[in-house]
Amino acid sequence: MSNVEVKTSGLTGTAIQTAAGKVSPWLNQNISIAPLAVFRIVFGLLMLGSTIRFWALGWIEDHYIRSTVQFKYYGFEWVKLLPPAGMYALHVGMILGALGIMLGYRYRLSALLFFLTFTYTELIDLTYYLNHYYFVSLISLLLVFLPANRHFSVDAWRNPGLRSITTPRWTILILQFQLAVVYIFAGLAKINYAWLIEAVPLRIWLPANDTLPLIGSLLKWQYAPWLFSWAGMLYDCTIVFWLSLARTRPWAYAAVIVFHAITGLMFQIGVFPVVMIGATLIFFPAGWHERVLDGIWKLIKIILRGFNPTPNPSPEGEGGLTSNKILIQEERRPLILCLKQSLSLFWKRIKPPSPSGEGMGVGLPRLPTILLTAYLLFQLLFPWRYLLYPGNLFWSEEGYRFSWRVMLMEKAGTAIFYVKDGRTGREGVVNNGDFLCAHQEKQMAMQPDMILQFARFLEKYYTENGVNRPAVRAEVYVTLNAKPSRLLIDPNIDLSKIEDDWKHKDWILPYE
Template structure:
C-alpha cells in the first residue's frame, strides 16, 4: 500500500494541469459576466432557489456579485500563474462553492465537477514547479509528488465518466430519440444544422456517448491505446463544445489527458527545461492514516450519491429526486405548466397566485418541473404573505411531460406545500406516481 500510494513520481502532469485549470476557472468567472449569465442568474432575479439549507447565501445576491466574480476571476489567474497558490485555490473553491449552492436554476454537472476539483486541487502540491511561488521561494521547488495525487484525480474522473455512461442505459437514449430531441434545437446552426437532423447522426451520438464515457479512461490508461484515446477525446469534446455550448467543461475534460501521458512526452511537448524526477523513493508522511481516511470517506460519498435515486420511490426521470450530484448528463428534456393557488386560512377561499412576478425567466422554466423548487416557491410565497399579515396555504397544480411525451399531472393539488417538510433522502408523497405511459411519445408536432 505504501508503494502504491506514497512512491514519488514526476509532477509535470499536475503542474501543467494547474496552469490550464487556473486559466479555465478564470475564464468561467469572467465569462459569466461577459455572457450575461451572472446578470440573468444572480443579479436580476429578486431571489434565487438555493440548495435547501443554504438560505443564508441569499445575502450575496445582487449587483455586488459583479465584484465578487471579478475577484474570483483574479484568484483563477493567480492559480494559473501559481502565485500564492494555496490561498488562491482555497479562496476560489470557497467562492465557487457559494455560487454553486446559491442557485439551482442554472444547474450544470460541470459546475459540480469544477467545485470538487477546486477543493481537491487546493490541497495538492501543484505549485512546486512552473510557478511564481517557486520563483519567489526556491525552497518550494520539487520535481516530484506522491503517486496518490495522480490516483485521486484519475479516480475522480473515472467515476464521472462511468456514471455518465451507465445513466444513458435507458430506453429514450438507447433508441436515439433523446439524441434526436437534443439535435432538434440545433437546426439553425450554420453548415452543420441540417446534418445534425439526420437519423444516422442521432444513432451515432447516442451510442458514441455511451461507449466514450465507459471506455475513455481505460483507453487512456493503456499505453497502446493512449494516443487513440486522446484523439477521440479531443474530437468528442470539441464536438460537444460546438454543438452543446457547455462552457469550459469540454476543455477541462481534454486537459485531464495530462494525467495519463508519460512525463517524458509532456516534457518534450510543453516544458523542455523541466528537470524530470528519476528516483523511486517511497516517502510515507506522518499524516498517512488521516489522508487515507479522508479520501476513503470522500470516494465512498462519490460512489454512493449517484446511486441514491434507486432508494427513492418511483423513477428519477419523473420525480427528479436524486438527479443532482449524480452525473446524469443531458438525459431528459422536461417541460411543464404550473398553476399556484393561495388560500387564506381564515376563510379557506382559494385564489390563483401570480408567482411569475417573483421570478426571473430562467427560474420560471425550472419551477414548473422541479419539485424541490416548487416547495421552495411555496415557502417563499408563505413568507411574503405573512409579511402582509396573512396566514396562507399554498397549493400547486403542476403538469409535466418528459422527452416530448404526453402531459400528466405531477403534483397533488390538494396538499399545502407551505406546510410540508422537505426530505433530502425521502420521497415526497405529494409528487404523484409516474403514469405507466409518461414517457410514451406524443403525436403532437
C-alpha cells in the same frame, strides 16, 4: 460451514493486507510532477477564462443581482445572496484565485480562495446547478491539498525549498479518478431504455440542430439519434480506459475533442466542453507534459526577451520554472516531507520518516488517509442514492443531482400556483414571472423540491401582503421526453405545510 466462512474471511483479510501492502507504496511512489503542474496551469487558465466570460456576458447581473427569490440547496440555506458589491467581490476573488492557481502564486491560498468563492456562488441559487460546476468545486477542493505548485510555479521560483520534479503517484491518480467518476457515472446513467432503444431525448434534440455547419445534415439522418445515443454511452463508459492505454490514447484524445466539440456546438453548455478537453490531458504521459512545460518556458523566454533587449534571465528563475533536473534531483526530498507539505493542514504522522528517505511502506498519514478514503467512497456511493427512492428517477428527480446525470432527458413543465386566503376562501393565481426570472421558472416547474421552496416562499410573501393563513397548491404539468404532459404532484395538497427532507416525497404522483 462456519469454518469455511471463517477461513474465507481470514484469507480475504490477508489478501487485502497484502494488496494494501503492495498498493500503498505504489500509490506513494514518486513520479514526475509535470502532469500535475500542467493540470494546475490549464485548470487555472480555464477558470480564469470562464469567470471573465461569465462576468462579460452580464450574468453576474442576470443571475445574482436582478434576483428576487433564490432556491436553496438542502442544508445550505445559510448561503445568502450578497449585495451587488459582494457578488462582484466574489467574482474578483474567483479571478484572483484562478490566476494564483495558474501561476502557482501563493498557490494553496489561491486554490482555497477559488474553491470558497466559486462554491459559495454556486450554492446561492439551486436554479443554476450544473454538474460541471460541481466538478469545478470538487477539483478546486482537491487542488488545495495537492502539491501542484512544487514545479513550474512562482512559489517554487521564490522558494527553492519547495521545488520538486516528483510527486507521489496518488496526487495524479486522484485527478484521474475524479474524471473517471464523471465519465463513467455519466455513461452508466445512459444505459436505460429511453436513451438506447427509443433514442430520446436525442431524437428531440438532434433535428433542432440541423443548421449546424458540417454535422447539420448528418443530424437529419433518421438513424442519427441512435448512432449518437450509443456512441455517447460507449464514449462515456469507456473513454477513461482508452485514455489510459498508450496505444489508444491519440485516438481517444481525438475522440474527446470531437465529442466535446460536437456537444458544445449542439447544446448550450457553456465552457464545459473546453474544461473536459483540458482536464483529460491528465491522462497523458509525463514526457508529454514535460515537453509542454519546456514549450511554455521557451515562450516565456521569448516574451521576456521581447520586453528586455539585453537578456539576463536570473538563474534563480530558471531553476524555479524549468525542469532543471540535476538541481532538483539532488534536492529530492523524502516522500514523507513532500506529503507533509502537501497535506500540512491535516498532518498527523503514524510513523517517523524512514531513514532511507524513500518512504516506501510508510503509508499515508492517518487523518489524510481517512479523509481521502471518505472522499473516494462518497464519490463512488453518493450517485447511487437514487436507488433508495421509489418511482421513476427522471420523473421525481429524487437523488438526481450530484450524480453526473447530464443531458439525459428532455423535461419541461408549467407550474400554476394557487394561493387561498384561509379566512375568505378566495383563491388567486400567481404570476410566477412577478418573482422569478425565465430560467428560474423553467427549472422550478419540473423539480419537486424547487416547487416546494417556491410554495413556501409564496406563503411567506402573501402572509406579509395581507392574505390570511394562505394555503398554497400547485397544478404542475410536466412533459418528459416528448410524452404528453401530465400532473407531477398532487394538485390539491397544501405545499406550504410541507418541510423538505431526505425522505421520499409522497405527494409526487407516480409516473406509471
